[in-house]
Amino acid sequence: MxxxxxxxxxxxxxxxxxxxxxxxxxxxxxxxxxxxxxxxxxxxxxxxxxxxxxVNMLNIPSYARWFVRLAGISGASAVALGAYGAHVFYRRDYPEELKQVYETANRYHFLHTLALLGVPLCRRPKLAGTLIFTGTAIFCGTCYFYALTGSKNIRQYTPYGGMLLIAGWLAMVL
Incomplete structure (x- = not known):
């Protein structure tokens, strides 16, 4: 009506x-x-x-549930690192480039934590979850390391983490 x-x-x-x-x-x-x-x-x-x-729509395999737990740990660490960045790192006298790298790492960390929550709904959760988790660890880890130390020797691995993230998103399509 x-x-x-x-x-x-x-x-x-x-x-x-x-x-x-x-x-x-x-x-x-x-x-x-x-x-x-x-x-x-x-x-x-x-x-x-x-x-x-x-019922089978709600039945998520136990191995896929681990990615939800990993997302919980990843989310908690992303919040902690974001808080550290906001309250300690950004207030120090670091070059603007390092602050931007830290911000990028934290943003990607959060976004891919949310992606891990969707992994159990994929057809191949082991593949997609492993690629996204590993890609996040490598990409964000190398960015965090560079931002916190200023050392460029580990930055060479950042693109590999990015490629794993792309592969992880594509694996969600399979």
Whole structure:
């Protein structure tokens, strides 16, 4: 019903696209009759539809769950290193180039930590997770090392970490 105060919802282009989705998804979101039917009815329909999700969709292999744990450790270390950068490293009198390298390392560290969370949903989680984790360790590790020490002797390995990250993202497609 458009005149019930929810017309903004139906005029939204995203809402229209969701309503055109396959019947199961549309029913899950909007109810089987595709009009606002009240909070309790919608909540009940959503809970009923969610309970119909096939069990094998929620069954993640145990070896893939390790990447979620690694993402937890990686995320915690990214936050700690980000805090160190903000409260200690950036306040010191280091060259601007080293501060930018540290910022890049921390940004990539965070982004690829989030990517590790998606690894269990891939067809080949071992391959994608190993490539992303190793690439993150090499790319970000060499950038952190260079930023903190100013020593360029390990910087030669940074591109290899970047190539592993690219390969990891592509492995998520397989």
């Amino acid at each position: 458009v005149g019930d105060g929810y017309s903004w919802l139906w005029n939204n282009p995203v809402t229209r696209e969701v309503a055109r989705c396959p019947k199961r998804f549309g029913d899950l979101v909007w109810g089987s009759n595709h009009h606002w039917s009240g909070g309790h009815q919608v909540a009940k329909q959503v809970s009923e539809k969610v309970s119909e999700v096939p």
